[in-house]
Amino acid sequence: MDKETFDKLYHTTRQSMSENINLRRDxxxxxxxxxxxxxxxxxYRETGSENLKLTQENKLxxxxxKKMEEQIKFLRKQTDIWKEKAKEFMPTAIYKETVSLISTINPVGLAKTAIRQVKKMVDNNS
Known part of the structure; x- marks a missing residue:
């Protein structure tokens, strides 16, 4: 092989190797x-999935x-009816004492407070 052919082959090989190295780097x-x-x-998919779960939990x-608020309204109506009927049939002193005792217990108030706190937490997380 003559020198000129060897030099061409050498330069071509060297250029190909250099291009190969650059392509591997790329x-x-x-x-x-x-x-x-x-x-x-x-x-992104995990975040979307988590958002979907939180949205469903928020809806629940x-x-x-809403169900608890409906129950409170129902209990309030029952209490009002009871107060009206009890006032008719109970002596005034006993009625006042009983209403006073019921007012101190106030499960409706406790339920309202719990519902407000849950509602506030849900609204903050929405």
């Missing part, structure tokens, strides 16, 4: 970017609060 960079994008996509809590 491939490594692209793979790294692809991995980063895959991680971001996975985090809103429904529970």
């Amino acid at each position: 491939l490594s960079v692209v793979k790294s970017e692809n991995n980063d994008l895959s991680r971001q996509l996975l985090q 809590l809103h429904d529970k609060v």
Whole structure:
């Protein structure tokens, strides 16, 4: 093989190796970017899934609060009816003492407070 052919072959081989090294470097960079994008996509999906779960949980809590409010309204109506009927049939002193005792216990008030706190927590998380 003559020197000129050898030099051409040598330079071509060297240039090809250099291009190969550059392409491998570029491939490594692209793979790294692809991995980063895959991680971001996975985090996005997890966040979306978590948001969906929280939305469903929030809806259930809103429904529970509404049911509790309805129960309180019902209890309040029952208490009002009881007070009217009891006032008719009980002596005034006993009636006042009983109403006073009921007012100190006040489960409706406790339930209202609990519902308000739950509602406030749900609204803050919405």
